[in-house]
Amino acid sequence: MPDGFIVTAIKSFVLVNLVMVMFAFMTWFERRLIGRFQVRLGPNRVGPFGLLQPIADLGKLIQKESLIPVGSSAFLYLVAPVISLFSALMVFSVVPFGGQATIPGTDYQIYLWIADPNVALLLVFALGSFSFYGFLVGGWSSSSKYSLYGSMRAVSQLVSYEVSLALAVIGVVMMSQTLSLTGIVDAQQRDGVWYIVPQFAGFVIYLLASTAEVSRIPFDLPEAEGELVAGYHTEYGGMRWAMFQNAEYIALIAFSALASILFLGGYDGPVLPGPLWMLIKMFIFLFLSIWVRSTLPRVRYDRLMTIGWKVLLPLATVNLLVTSAIVAYRA
Amino acid sequence: MSPVTDNLKGFSVTFRHLFRKPVTQQFPEYKRPVYPRFRGRHRLHRHENGLEKCVGCSLCAAACPADCIRVVAAENTPEERYSPGERYARIYEINMSRCIFCGYCELACPFDAITLGHDYELAEMSRDALVYTKQMLLEPGPEARRTPVAPVDPYDIPAQEDGPA
Ligand code: SF4
Numbered sequence: 296m297p298d299g300f301i302v303t304a305i306k307s308f309v310l311v312n313l314v315m316v317m318f319a320f321m322t323w324f325e326r327r328l329i330g331r332f333q334v335r336l337g338p339n340r341v342g343p344f345g346l347l348q349p350i351a352d353l354g355k356l357i358q359k360e361s362l363i364p365v366g367s368s369a370f371l372y373l374v375a376p377v378i379s380l381f382s383a384l385m386v387f388s389v390v391p392f393g394g395q396a397t398i399p400g401t402d403y404q405i406y407l408w409i410a411d412p413n414v415a416l417l418l419v420f421a422l423g424s425f426s427f428y429g430f431l432v433g434g435w436s437s438s439s440k441y442s443l444y445g446s447m448r449a450v451s452q453l454v455s456y457e458v459s460l461a462l463a464v465i466g467v468v469m470m471s472q473t474l475s476l477t478g479i480v481d482a483q484q485r486d487g488v489w490y491i492v493p494q495f496a497g498f499v500i501y502l503l504a505s506t507a508e509v510s511r512i513p514f515d516l517p518e519a520e521g522e523l524v525a526g527y528h529t530e531y532g533g534m535r536w537a538m539f540q541n542a543e544y545i546a547l548i549a550f551s552a553l554a555s556i557l558f559l560g561g562y563d564g565p566v567l568p569g570p571l572w573m574l575i576k577m578f579i580f581l582f583l584s585i586w587v588r589s590t591l592p593r594v595r596y597d598r599l600m601t602i603g604w605k606v607l608l609p610l611a612t613v614n615l616l617v618t619s620a621i622v623a624y625r626a
Numbered sequence: 627m628s629p630v631t632d633n634l635k636g637f638s639v640t641f642r643h644l645f646r647k648p649v650t651q652q653f654p655e656y657k658r659p660v661y662p663r664f665r666g667r668h669r670l671h672r673h674e675n676g677l678e679k680c681v682g683c684s685l686c687a688a689a690c691p692a693d694c695i696r697v698v699a700a701e702n703t704p705e706e707r708y709s710p711g712e713r714y715a716r717i718y719e720i721n722m723s724r725c726i727f728c729g730y731c732e733l734a735c736p737f738d739a740i741t742l743g744h745d746y747e748l749a750e751m752s753r754d755a756l757v758y759t760k761q762m763l764l765e766p767g768p769e770a771r772r773t774p775v776a777p778v779d780p781y782d783i784p785a786q787e788d789g790p791a
């Protein structure tokens with residue numbers, strides 16, 4: 296906490312709300328954009344351009360009855376969405392949105408991140424895995440076979456793709472020689488190149504694996520509507536369901552932020568201020584994710600596993616070996 | 627074609643769709659005109675002299691597969707004459723929540739008294755409101771609040787080679 300306790304608390308508060316706004320915006324953006332991809336308009340009734348649609352949805356969800364299914368483990372059932380949402384939000388505590396900035400009108404300098412531990416990347420992965428506990432516990436505790444299948448799928452998917460994801464990221468870490476996210480941004484400035492260029496294979500692997508990590512189409516097997524009703528959140532409704540959705544979208548935003556930092560130089564960019572660059576880069580990844588969603592069908596489950604273990608993992612390993620050879624040669 | 631180029635092709639297709647004009651019709655603002663033979667809300671017609679065409683014969687009710695027409699006939703008297711025939715429909719009700727808009731009533735009627743009109747905005751907040759009475763059905767009924775006024779030619783849909791589909 297370089298800014299002291301009070302400023303950090305204020306920053307956290309602002310950031311959490313900012314992330315929530317981003318989540319609301321993202322749901323709107325996704326629905327509008329998917330609409331346009333399908334040559335329709337999407338929500339356009341509530342507010343200008345339908346921008347207030349997320350608020351209307353929130354109002355609807357709050358009114359929903361909150362019930363606990365018979366035979367479920369009530370405590371775990373209630374706590375599961377909280378785990379997911381909490382860990383998804385926590386990721387943002389280490390995501391830097393810029394370097395140092397001066398508050399306008401004063402000389403007060405603040406850092407545009409909450410914390411910058413030197414193991415930030417590890418923390419992100421730990422939290423990413425932690426949010427799957429929410430899915431696992433939620434699916435298991437709601438005493439429904441669909442939920443259980445969904446959560447089992449979620450976990451096996453996590454195990455399969457987390458490995459490739461980590462290996463893809465380690466390539467970046469090798470080049471930057473640090474696990475700190477601000478350190479990685481600095482390293483890209485030092486090397487004079489965004490790591491998407493030298494680490495392009497890693498970037499592609501990261502994109503695929505992170506799509507699986509946040510269980511988005513085409514890897515949304517944990518909640519495949521066609522076969523599992525809604526997967527692990529089948530038995531959830533109202534705000535608890537919204538928390539799961541919230542967690543998923545925030546994880547998506549977090550992974551977009553991470554991708555921007557790891558491969559596109561984070562808040563580094565000419566002319567515009569750092570945070571704006573960060574948002575633009577995140578926006579690119581969010582757009583990409585929606586584009587993928589509106590293009591690709593869901594993969595079959597065995598293919599998901601095949602892609603994970605037989606394609607991505609060997610590729611990530613080769614990428615890692617080549618990177619390490621080059622880094623060792625340069626050193 | 628390899629899987630990669632296949633997928634890229636798919637992506638380019640969806641991306642091009644992004645810039646197409648949406649086909650959505652904004653319903654309450656734009657009411658899509660219907661074809662002349664569209665079967666919508668019923669109307670009971672009158673003769674030119676103002677008498678009702680319906681004579682209360684209940685043939686429409688007999689023909690109705692959804693069994694949603696209720697006709698109760700009564701005798702015309704010289705003082706109270708509603709239709710040219712002997713009898714008239716004292717009660718004529720159509721339960722719109724059951725009607726399937728098949729048009730059999732229109733076919734069955736020997737006097738062309740009932741036809742299916744063009745109005746399609748028939749939603750109501752209660753089921754009771756969907757039981758349309760004779761007053762509501764009879765022309766020139768209460769100003770039909772929901773009749774969509776065709777703002778453009780009903781054939782606004784690009785004509786196909788072999789006539790309107
Ligand atoms: S349209 Fe068909 S279902 Fe409707 S009232 Fe006439 S006969 Fe009955």
Ligand code: SF4
Pocket residue numbers: 679680681682683684685686687697715734735736737738739740
């Ligand atoms: S609408 Fe026609 S078929 Fe029905 S009762 Fe009247 S005259 Fe007979």
